[in-house]
Amino acid sequence: MEQTLVIAMVGMLGIGAQWLAWRTGWPAIVLMLAAGFLAGPILGLFSPEHAFGDLLEPMVAIGVALILFEGGLSLDFRELRHAGDGVWRLVIFGVPLGWLFGSLAAHSIGGLEWPVAILFAGILVVTGPTVVMPLLRQSSVQPRPAAILKWEAIVNDPLGALCAVVAYEYFRRIAEFPDAGLFEVVPPLILAAIIAGIIGYVAAAAIAWSFPRGAVPEYLKVPVLLTTVIVVFVFSNTIEHEAGLVAVTVMGIALANMNVQSLRSIHPFKQNVAVLLISGLFILLSASLEFADLAYLNWSFGLFLLALLFVVRPATILLSLLGSSVPWNERLFLAWIAPRGIVLVAISGLFALRLADIGFDGRALIGLSFAVVVATIVAHGFTIDLVARMLKIKGSNRPGMIIVGSTPWTNALADMLREMETPVMVVDSSWQRLAPARQKGLPFYHGEILNEATEHNLDLTPYSVLVAATENEAYNALVCNEFAYEIGRDRVFQLGESVDDRDRHTLPNSIRGRALFESGFGVEDVNERQAQGWVFRKTKLSDEFGFEAAQQRLPDAANMLLLVRRDGTIRFFTHAAHPEPRAGDTIVSFSPPQRRTPGEVAAKRASKKQKQRPAGENA
Incomplete structure (x- = not known):
């Protein structure tokens, strides 16, 4: 067999085994052993010693x-x-x-x-x-x-x-x-x-x-x-x-x-x-x-x-x-x-x-x-x-999220993820900007994430997703590009372009992270809505309460951000991808405050007063 054909077969078998290991979760080294042994002594497709001789x-x-x-x-x-x-x-x-x-x-x-x-x-x-x-x-x-x-x-x-x-x-x-x-x-x-x-x-x-x-x-x-x-x-x-x-x-x-x-x-x-x-x-x-x-x-x-x-x-x-x-x-x-x-x-x-x-x-x-x-x-x-x-040395096996940038919006998102028992880490180079995250007791890292020292001080192993949401859109794109190879291009996200910037196309899509939200909200968009009282809401799906029912319960302006599977896997709703929700998933949405009727407000106040009564006091 010609040497060029042997080289092609070696590459195809090796990379094919690596890909199959990625798809199945099986050990790549075992699959490569099986592929080489099958091609060599079992099927006799090629012999490296005969193909390459003294060059082997x-x-x-x-x-x-x-x-x-x-x-x-x-x-x-x-x-x-x-x-x-x-x-x-x-x-x-x-x-x-x-x-x-x-x-x-x-x-x-x-x-x-x-x-x-x-x-x-x-x-x-x-x-x-x-x-x-x-x-x-x-x-x-x-x-x-x-x-x-x-x-x-x-x-x-x-x-x-x-x-x-x-x-x-x-x-x-x-x-x-x-x-x-x-x-x-x-x-x-x-x-x-x-x-x-x-x-x-x-x-x-x-x-x-x-x-x-x-x-x-x-x-x-x-x-x-x-x-x-x-x-x-x-x-x-x-x-x-x-x-x-x-x-x-x-x-x-x-x-x-x-x-x-x-x-x-x-x-x-x-x-x-x-x-x-x-x-x-x-x-x-x-x-x-x-x-x-x-x-x-x-x-x-x-x-x-x-x-x-x-x-x-x-x-x-x-x-x-x-x-x-x-x-x-x-x-x-x-x-x-x-x-x-x-x-x-x-x-x-x-x-x-x-x-x-x-x-x-x-x-x-x-x-x-x-x-x-x-x-x-x-x-x-x-x-x-x-x-x-x-031996009781088992750690958390739920995939986590790194959030770059401490803002009211990112802190609210981190707080929601922590409530759902999803590992989260807020990263910012400013101790002052981290103050709200520290006050909420959120996990945080004080340092520049692009600094080489961060590689040695911050263990990224528990985190499968990165969200860059600082006030600087170009910086967010730079962070996404830096970590795309390590985490995966389809797992680094940033907020989209704000409404005022979309006609200017400040940054090409090829260097940006995946845009959060199907609507493509930008930094200014989410900050403005955050100031108006928009909040993150979570909705648990079941066989009886499906995705359509969850959408009907939310305000019309609500935007789906992500869903968390039972095993902790995080999937985002973006303009390019729409994960298929199923029973057991928890949907996280960013939505305006719900307006209550006067009767609902009165009932809530009465319930609150009832909880505040001293024990044993008659109504």
Whole structure:
């Protein structure tokens, strides 16, 4: 089969599996494994080794390097501070303990020879963020254990690669010089790692210096960055085998902590590249599997998987967190949850190709890494919610709303959402404008939402919708554009253009958020109506009391704003979308005050006086 057709099939299968995972909620990594295994060994549609030959190994190596660089860019030490000492303990003590326990289990239980067992156990210290984050969103765990799991995954991703590099280089040198002692092998490895780290840091410093000063035009920043990563990787590898993985990891971490503002603009592209690489590598590696590789999945490896789940991980966590401030129920939760992901498979696939060069059978690593990924995702993915509930660390799983701008209208909306038990957060850079929200006891964040520091101080995970409703329409559009990629273009909203501005078309629709209200009320429109006494009203629908009946009960001028499903999902009524209300939904409308008849007013006053009478007083 032609290489171009194989590349097209790899892309179609990888992205198709990602899309199917998004539609169904199933783990993407399992679907990609199934797609690659089906296309490769089962149906025989293509074989990556036959299609790409000698190019397969460098393709995988560069893909792994770019994935590790992207993972390093996620490691901002300022945000890591909020996770407390739990993450540092899991790095300082957990990585060596996990490596030691994993090596013993892989050799004595799994039956792997010592070099392969030690290298494989080094890679097993990773808990991939690409699978941890979806699990945390799915189960809605409380903030502290969720933060520890998240940052353990981010930090341990590159550390697992470093452990594998150290193990591989050690055994490669032993294979070349059988008589070499420990002190003859280890110092050169340490020196090579230091040199590679310096190369990565210097490259990061060069990027951080040149990008803000206009030395690189905007349209070349992404190509320059990606090319620099590849050059650093290849150049470091010429100094020492696999030292390039150390260099690109250090480069990513250094760039993440150098406050390079111009890197914000390339984050979407960086994440797109990561998705493409992950999808492509996973399909290539799973399609490379052969039925002979599955022979390693015998009863002894099954026992190793059980030991990994019930002995290695719990022992690593509990010993690492001894004497820490992390409560015992959270320690037990952390001891159970450790799903592995793409980094495990990618690095295992890379070293499986390299181990044969130094006389060891590394083919087992590909099949074994896939088995670990599937076992941990299934075991932890289907039990995380139950375990979190049993250990009483379950957080709110209702989707929330971020409201940018503290105004009488937004505060009234936030108050209504809080009454409906929907998580809400009012964000404003002015402490004075936040005063009414603070007086009402509304959750608030004082700060500029577009400031980079906000990314580290405000956890956006609980919020699925953003509404920008400040007095500045252009600022609202800027906020919507900034968060469209992270939250979703169809989940960022702003008020429409005011009546006086509609003929001027001040801002094109392409850069605006979705317009709230079918009528397209603007900022001035809602403020004027708010001053006239308009209020938010909620109406619960049922089988007997449907949407049409709810509309008839409201004043004719009322405008439907949104509905909240039973599960907390928020859907807005806009000029472009009209959600279908059904029984169990709660409709929120913005409507004028209802005029009561004289009889209704008198009855309300009488009821109020009756409630104010002292107990025991006769009417």
